[in-house]
Amino acid sequence: MGTSPAPMSSSFAQTSWHIIDETALAAFVLSLVLCLALVLTQRWHGRYTHDHLTGPQKFHRHKVPRIGGLAIGMTYGLVSFLLPQDVRVIWVSIGLAGLPALVAGLGEDLTRAVGVKGRLFATMVAGVIFALLTGYVMDKVDLPGVDWLLSFYFIALLFTGFSMGGVANAINIIDGFNGLAAGALLIMFGAFAWVGLQVGDALVFQLALLYAALVLGFFVVNFPMGKIFLGDGGAYFCGFLLASLGVLLPARNPEVSAWAAILICAYPVIETLASMRRKSRRTGHSVGQPDRVHFHMLAHRRYARRIVRRGPAHLRNPATSLVTWLLPVMTTVLVAFSYDNAVLSAIFFFCTAYIYGQIYRVMSLNAPNLPLGLARLL
Numbered sequence: 001m002g003t004s005p006a007p008m009s010s011s012f013a014q015t016s017w018h019i020i021d022e023t024a025l026a027a028f029v030l031s032l033v034l035c036l037a038l039v040l041t042q043r044w045h046g047r048y049t050h051d052h053l054t055g056p057q058k059f060h061r062h063k064v065p066r067i068g069g070l071a072i073g074m075t076y077g078l079v080s081f082l083l084p085q086d087v088r089v090i091w092v093s094i095g096l097a098g099l100p101a102l103v104a105g106l107g108e109d110l111t112r113a114v115g116v117k118g119r120l121f122a123t124m125v126a127g128v129i130f131a132l133l134t135g136y137v138m139d140k141v142d143l144p145g146v147d148w149l150l151s152f153y154f155i156a157l158l159f160t161g162f163s164m165g166g167v168a169n170a171i172n173i174i175d176g177f178n179g180l181a182a183g184a185l186l187i188m189f190g191a192f193a194w195v196g197l198q199v200g201d202a203l204v205f206q207l208a209l210l211y212a213a214l215v216l217g218f219f220v221v222n223f224p225m226g227k228i229f230l231g232d233g234g235a236y237f238c239g240f241l242l243a244s245l246g247v248l249l250p251a252r253n254p255e256v257s258a259w260a261a262i263l264i265c266a267y268p269v270i271e272t273l274a275s276m277r278r279k280s281r282r283t284g285h286s287v288g289q290p291d292r293v294h295f296h297m298l299a300h301r302r303y304a305r306r307i308v309r310r311g312p313a314h315l316r317n318p319a320t321s322l323v324t325w326l327l328p329v330m331t332t333v334l335v336a337f338s339y340d341n342a343v344l345s346a347i348f349f350f351c352t353a354y355i356y357g358q359i360y361r362v363m364s365l366n367a368p369n370l371p372l373g374l375a376r377l378l
Helices: 017-041 042-049 069-079 083-111 116-134 147-152 153-174 180-200 202-222 231-252 258-264 265-282 295-307 313-324 326-336 342-366
Strands: none
Touching: 017 042, 017 180, 017 202, 042 083, 042 147, 069 083, 069 202, 069 231, 083 116, 083 202, 083 231, 116 153, 116 231, 147 153, 153 180, 153 231, 153 265, 180 202, 180 231, 180 258, 180 313, 180 326, 202 231, 202 258, 231 258, 258 265, 258 326, 265 326, 265 342, 295 313, 295 342, 313 326, 326 342
């Protein structure tokens, strides 16, 4: 039976909190400044970085740079010089592990030549590298039989890479409207920070705070007017950071169920699974092929148009995010009551999936310009 290598150990509780607070503020400012710089200099790089205006998942009317991930990645690297030594060690390890996800995503943003399979594989490799560099793996998911398989280190290693790649890809899938993915990330980072604080895990709390600061700088420029987009680089890299917390939290705190981490990430995970199921049931439609019937797209047609019925049409885009954020807010509230109870966390996850499905059916039956019978595909 395989065993995982010993995780990094540091006295994170002794870390100076004011240094972390100041570093988080610096991360926010750096991310904001770099995002603004990319927006202001797009006349020189726009031919390579502008997003397409046409496509099944395009809801913007002007050319926008889609390399917010470059600003976030650069900020991540710069922040490493500001951190105390004990936190810097794992921060650098996570950053190095995440490079394949960031590079593959940016490659697609700049060349449009890196397919979804290539990006997903690169992110799964990043997850394996994360496990090797930090020593943390997903070796327990509170499922009989599965936990026995995960007791073999090689299987746990591959499962960690697969899971982290899946979560990162899920963030890319929900990145459809101004602020949607970034706002959801902020909510989920906040949930991880709260649980980390409750169990006394200073490392998870600090990492979640710093990750949130990175994303917040981008969020200010992205929401509500969409002056810059995450792009695939930003979505995959930020999704990878989210997944790293999902591995670290239960691995470092046996009293926290792996289902708690899954519950925190429920919205993007459920959206991805539902999307795969829907597309697999549509004749002639590949699972990786984009369409216009994701949850947030139906919310745009069903609710955002009502909210901004008399206002400027371009405000329907950010209004969609305001509506859709209710899902990660709901799971954050639920995890507060269940993070130390595997059964309750699992029940809440499946209840969330059921609620998602019912709302989706209502929206699909009432949204305009959609084919009849779409709800049956879910």
